[in-house]
Amino acid sequence: MVFGGVLSEKLGVKKKDFTEWFERVLFYSEIIDHRYPLKGVYVWRPFGMKLMKLLMDKMKKLMEKSGHEEAYFPLFSPISIFSKEAEFLKGFSGESLRVTRTGKRKLSEELVVRPTSETIMYYMFSLWIRSWRDLPLKIFQVVPIFRWETKMTKPLLRVREIVFFKEAHTAHETRQEADEQIKEAIKIYTEFFEWLGIPFILLKTPSWDTFAGAEYNYDFVTVLPDGKALELASVINLGQKFAKVFNIEFMDRNEEKRLVWQTCYGISERVLGAVVAIHGDDKGLVLPPDIAPVQVVVVPIPGKGVDEKIKKITSFLEGLRVVIDERDVRPGEKYYHWEAKGVPIRIEVGEKEVKKNFVTLARRDTGEKIKVEDSRIKKEIFRILSEIQKNISEKAKNGFAQFIKTAFSEEEAKKMIEKGGIVKIPWCGKDECGENLQEKLPGEALGFKDDEKPAEPCICGSESTTYLYFARCY
Amino acid sequence: MVFGGVLSEKLGVKKKDFTEWFERVLFYSEIIDHRYPLKGVYVWRPFGMKLMKLLMDKMKKLMEKSGHEEAYFPLFSPISIFSKEAEFLKGFSGESLRVTRTGKRKLSEELVVRPTSETIMYYMFSLWIRSWRDLPLKIFQVVPIFRWETKMTKPLLRVREIVFFKEAHTAHETRQEADEQIKEAIKIYTEFFEWLGIPFILLKTPSWDTFAGAEYNYDFVTVLPDGKALELASVINLGQKFAKVFNIEFMDRNEEKRLVWQTCYGISERVLGAVVAIHGDDKGLVLPPDIAPVQVVVVPIPGKGVDEKIKKITSFLEGLRVVIDERDVRPGEKYYHWEAKGVPIRIEVGEKEVKKNFVTLARRDTGEKIKVEDSRIKKEIFRILSEIQKNISEKAKNGFAQFIKTAFSEEEAKKMIEKGGIVKIPWCGKDECGENLQEKLPGEALGFKDDEKPAEPCICGSESTTYLYFARCY
Incomplete structure (x- = not known):
């Protein structure tokens, strides 16, 4: 299990200084490292990877449960294919990266590094879709995308290499089915954000700002503690614009050729950015228990019978992600370390606890300390975890309402x-x-x-x- | 569960025509699609993704069990960092892709699309490693890499976008520890290839062909049915060459500054290529049961009591990946379909089976049909799966020995x-x-x-x- 480096210093910034606090927490809790020498590009450390994996695994489950299948499409789009849909090109061309050569020769055709995969995928859709029997087609992938903006960058929230872009793309027989798909996507994302305790409003984008190449789109929007809005997800009805230029036709139930109706929708690591920003506090991360890489940390206060007792306790906690922190540092340092990393529950075990058959639990969200008899540990831990989930969601919701x-x-x-x-x-x-x-x-x-x-x-x-x-x- | 398109036609190529057979099987079984309009670049379809996921999940488990942690490092290396180690530069520069501009402006510094991540990672290692307490550092990532070769390309075996590159990189206190790490890597890969039933020999690369920037390296090599050798994995001792140019220093146990010793090792989708090539036959894929996206397919022969019986049977098979193929096509077509996709066991259930309380199992590897009493289904299926694993491994081993x-x-x-x-x-x-x-x-x-x-x-x-x-x- 990940310990990461020893976090001996304190976080040192209060959340009220949000901008500084946010970047410091991401670095301090070892989610990302911002020191890679390219603006807007970050390294994901093992703790951050574990977090994103738990988050993305949930999303993949929601996708698969609703009939989406995962695929992988190439990073590069030949410029001739990238340019097919005029509005899309206008929207994404400027900030897309271009590969023009190898180390020793010029390429015969310039390649565009995907800023999103519409053109790449729809080229293939036109080969895959032949008859109404091939529909609906519901595909997704989780891949890095690249938008080389010149604006200010900010880890997780505004980056140039978006590492965890989950993009879903669907094709349907009728306009109505595409509209229904939009509703399904909204339902999936709603469930996802509620699971993370992230409050949001769902807004239809004004026509003058609609996604390049789309008929209409919806955005999920939240607000971060500094009062700035953050777009969390986009759900887009593409109509038949791409179907026309990529010639995505199918033989319908009456043996007539028709164009498909398409939708797409996506999220990214911005979602984790919102989790960090909204739930965190002056001590660091506060994580919803379901995505906490460590859900329970056990800190021994050295003494007689402590190790044996810990062995016994942890055997109760199967199915949870538990770490016993036996490092040779003071308990206080361990507390800082795991608080910074957002671990929902800390269990302290010392001689006192051994003698009197209880443990001391500390809740990350409230700081509350609770004495629990040994026999009730398992039950209490599960109860508290679900209470933490509820509590941080409520708190976030109330904060959001005021915005x-x-x-x-x-x-x-x-x-x-x-x-x-x-x-x-x-x-x-x-x-x-x-x-x-x-x-x-x-x-x-x-x-x-x-x-x-x-x-x-x-x-x-x-x-x-x-x-x-x-x-x-x- | 994935059905993919209806495979009504037969595979149509015999394995003795290996080159044609191999490409046809990959397409026909819906692992990849070769029709993307860029040479050496392929689209991974859902069935192929599921296969690679099962394969890579095993690898990740082996990595994590031995103390490696997953991270993510950027796709792009500024040319100034890419160029730091002279031999590495010489080895990888020519075929690396270069990003020189966005859609609207020239970049201030050219970016290299990673052909492998040494320079990208080691830049960060020099920031992360301070003291012997930070060692060993054992990191891996699974990412696409790009080598824009002009040679002939071949799906999975020789591609220009390597989609599933698992690269592990380690840093150690002493030369001896790095040598030990090489042994651990060899042990991990050996276990992995044995699990897949892929025979190999392990060879030390001659000095004139050693990995660019390395002290020495080992390759795992197998042979495909056409008699050509395939490098499956590389295990590399980097010595201190990169440590020197990236200045990866640590304070040792005597409070003296020293350079780390490094190793790296990797595999890719080539491994799946070997699985397909070595185990497959004239009907298509033959998969080791552990990586088969569908382990058991149930084909109903319509009749009285068939559906009820299938319901009962499948309830025995929890924990296995089972598909009931209820599509409205003839059983024969279903047989072709699932044979092509390498499903280890097919269960046929018709009226005859209902009446006499048995099922008919068909083994993918031998084609053998076996009647099994209802009460013994679960036991028999697990027995046969492990027999298939053994049988295809043995067969592959024998074939390899003759090469x-x-x-x-x-x-x-x-x-x-x-x-x-x-x-x-x-x-x-x-x-x-x-x-x-x-x-x-x-x-x-x-x-x-x-x-x-x-x-x-x-x-x-x-x-x-x-x-x-x-x-x-x-």
């Missing part, structure tokens, strides 16, 4: 957005009006809900049909 | 090598003599064993100290 505000004038909206959080404004639903607002207000227009009807009029004076949501974003 | 021959003259060696297989020749151990032989003989000098002493003299007339092994290679 959502409503404004009824431009002036008010401006102030609110600058203060942080998500600000919604009654909106008539017209593009001109929305784009006009976006121009005048700080931050970005995130989108709107399908089913919200304000009583107040739009700022333009017309009747409003929904709210338009704004925030400063990562 | 190893000894030659005592240049003329004899030449003929033998041209006929195929591995040919060993008594050798004095001197580089000049070995290189001279390599120049005259077809194929390549693979290496030699540490502990073989021929009675006959070297071809040069001197006393021989070992055999030098030759073969035509992939």
Whole structure:
């Protein structure tokens, strides 16, 4: 099991200094190392890998349960294929990396390093899909993608090598089935984020900001402690735009050739970024027990009978990820170490505990210490783990609720957005009006809900049909 | 569970036409698709992904059990870092891909797409390793690597995007510990290949062909049915060459600064290529049961009581990967389909089986059909699976033994090598003599064993100290 280096110093930054705290926690808890000499590119250390694996394994299970199959598509797209869909090209061309040569010769055709895999996959879809019997096709992959932006980068949240991009791509017989698939994707991501205790709102992206090559898309958006919004996931209805240019046709049930309807949706390590940012505290990580690489750490306070007792206790805890920290450092240092790494429960065992047949449990989320009789350890640990899950989710939800505000004038909206959080404004639903607002207000227009009807009029004076949501974003 | 497309046609190629058979099987069984429009680059279909996952999960377990930890290092190496070790640069520069720009601007420094990760990792090692307490460091990653060779490509065996490169890298206090690590790596790979039933010999690479930047290295080599040798794995002692240029120093137990000693070792999807090539037959894949994505397929022959009986039977088979093929196609087609995909055991259930309380099992490796009473199904299936494993391993071993021959003259060696297989020749151990032989003989000098002493003299007339092994290679 991972110990990583000895974390003898303290974290040294408070969460209220969020920007500094966030980067320091990621490094200190050994999730990533930011010292690789390329801007926006990070090394994932074993502890971070374990975290991402637990997180991604859950996602893969959700994918497979709903009939998605994992595949792998090449990293490189010949420029001729990458360029097929005009809007997509416009959206992704500028910041995509280009391979032009090897160490000794020029390539005959330039290669694009995938910034996302639509063109790469759909070239193959056109070969795979022949008849309605081949549909729906539901494929996903988890791969690194590359977007060489010049903006400020930030580990996990805004990176140039996105290491864990889970992208799902589907093809269907009818428009209606594609719409249904969008709902399934939303359901899957909702379950996923709830499992992680990450609060979110689901917004439909305004038309002027829709994914390059799409009909419409939804974003899952959360807010980090500094009040900036973070897009967690995107769910996109592609219609038939790609089907047309890649000629993805099938023989339908009436023996007629038709184009498929497509969707795609993705998440990345940003999700872990949100987990760290939202649940963490002044001591470091606070992890939902299901993704904690270490769920229970046992710290011996050296004394008579301690080792035997620990042996006995840990035999109760099968099925949990348990570490006994027997290193030759003071218990206090061990506490810091495992608190920084977000371990949900610490068990302390010393002579006192041996004599009186109990253990002392410390909860990572509340800091509370609890004495538990030996006979009840297993039951209590499982109970506390599920209580921690509930507690951190609740806390996150409450924090999030305070970040959502409503404004009824431009002036008010401006102030609110600058203060942080998500600000919604009654909106008539017209593009001109929305784009006009976006121009005048700080931050970005995130989108709107399908089913919200304000009583107040739009700022333009017309009747409003929904709210338009704004925030400063990562 | 994966059905993939309906394989209604037969495989249509016999294994004796190996080259054609091999590519056809990979495509037909839906492991990969070769139609992506980039030479030497392949798409991995869900069935192939499942196979590689089972294979790689075993490897990861072996890695973790022996104290290796998984990490992820960036895809790109700035050219200044890639160029640090002169021999390594010479060995890998020519065929490495270079990113020179984005869609809209030139990069300030050219990036090398990793052909292997020594330079990328060791840059970080120099930051991570401070004291002897940080050693040994044992890290691995499973990532795509890129070697843009101009030679003929071949799926899985000689590709330009190696998708599943498992590379392990270690650092140690002493030369002796690095030597011990080499032994551990050899032990791990030996266990792995034996688990897959792949026969091999382990050879030390001749000095003139040693891995770029290494002190010495070993290769695991097998032979495919066409008589060509395939390198399955490489185990490399790097000495202190990289430690010097990357300045990987540590404070030793006497408080003195010293350079670490390093090793690295890797495998790739070539291993699956060997499994397919060696165990397969005229009907398609034959898979070792442990890596078969489907271990048991149940084919109903429609009739009274069949569905109920199948329900009962499959309830016995928990823990196995079982598919019930209820598609609306003839049983014969289903047989072809699952035989092509290498499923070790097929269970046929029809009215006859219902009436008389038995099932008919068909073994993929031998084609044998076996009637088994209902009450003994579970026991028999597990027995047969382990028998299949044993049988295909034995068969492969016997085939391999016939590929190893000894030659005592240049003329004899030449003929033998041209006929195929591995040919060993008594050798004095001197580089000049070995290189001279390599120049005259077809194929390549693979290496030699540490502990073989021929009675006959070297071809040069001197006393021989070992055999030098030759073969035509992939």
